[in-house]
Amino acid sequence: MSQLKFKITDMSVNYGPFTALQGINIDVKQSELVVLLGANGAGKSTIFRAISGLNKPSKGEIKFSEKKVNGMSPDKLVKLGIVQCAEGRKLFPEMTISENLRMGGFVHRKNKKELKTMMEHVYELFPILKDKKDDHAGSMSGGQQQMLAIGRALMSRPKLLMLDEPSLGLAPLIVKQMFEIIQRINKEGTTILLAEQNASAALKIADRGYVIENGQIVVTGSSDQLLNNEEIRKAYIGA
């Protein structure tokens, strides 16, 4: 039995006079991996920013475990377990890898033992981070930075992990590894909301998906349904 964990109802977001999102409805259940598909500028990142409390929705409601969370400040949301690994990574460039990870566990800073266990776990998922743990984050390659960004998000022990385009700008081989790791994190029990342009790779690991165009959800369904949808194949998979 899976209880409903996360639900967005009729959410709109404005940037000044411009409507970025309109009437968004998304729900994510315990342990699911749900993907948001859409082209550049469709509104995926805006949805994530609104969930994380970086932008305030002008309308609608976001509920997390039956608790209304829209309008809460970003740090409170992280404490609740809603954690975003943002597009552009947003690392601390002049801190080392291990310092970045340590900061990722900021909300659990009182529990040193748990931080240590989590860091070991992140190093196990991404061995390269352990090898380079004293290097500055800003000096790493794009793929390594992305791994660090995911690792840093994991340090706060998310209940709902949002990953914004983790494959963006990475080499194909690294992209494959990245999706395998995302799937593994999901299998270990973390609920994941994934924003992607790489539809075929994302749908292979996802349970369900939403397709976003011009700030609205246009299609939703299980991964199989979306993979077999002729229009989606044409628009996002190109086959």
Place this chain on the structure above:
Amino acid sequence: MDLFLQQLLNGLSNGSVYSLVALGLTMVFGILHVPNFAHGAFYMIGAYVSLTIMSLFGIPYWIAMLISMFAIALLAVISERLIYHPLRNAAGLHQMMGAIGILLFLVAFAQVVWGPNYQQMSSPYNGAISIFGTTFTQQRIIVIIATVIIMLILHFFLTKTMIGSAIIAMAQNREGAYLVGINANMVVMLTFAISGILAAAAATLASPINLVFPGMGDLVIMKAFVIIIIGGMGSIPGAIIAGYLLGIVESFGATYISGDYKDVIAFALLVIILTVKPTGLFTRRAY
């Protein structure tokens, strides 16, 4: 040789005070991207608080300094809550006007409470000591030692504690800091408190050498701005190194060129360094 050593020590002690003031300024700038023009007024009030509690209650120098640090930390946090926080989403110009408002208010406040006169702060280190045959004022040595200790404590706090690292994290990537669960308000207040502590310490250290008066912060804050521009806006090592650089150049300039040009030298140094390296010595790299 005597003169050289003495001027070096004068430069180091003046540089210590400049660095402490500039550190607070650069940390606030790193977090808020606001030039806190009121920082010099915090420095001035810090001197008066120490002076008053020492002369009224006979409290020893170091304890007076601690009380003053606490008082100015509180003053800085209150200024942030009342002025900068409500203006946080306004254009930068509004925050600068707010800062000048705080500055004018505090200078007027000092004139009403303590009067416009120059006052002297006594310290237990008024004597002179002799090292390698050269005579030094004790207070100047004390300034340098105390500054180094304060900087070490600050360094430890910023790098070894999670709360301190949150300040660095927020200066490096503001949204990244939000996304790991750092409370922005907490970090901003903490940064202002530290800048106040540093200003009060610098003022209490410098006052027995200089004098205490309502305008004492004006020249110091101008030089602190020169320092953080030379050092690279928001850079902590930049503020320390540029602070000492300015102190030493000023001191030698005053001796070997002319004492009349002491205060001009800071700005000449600014022009020269910005001509050669327009971004300052320690600009944060952009990734």
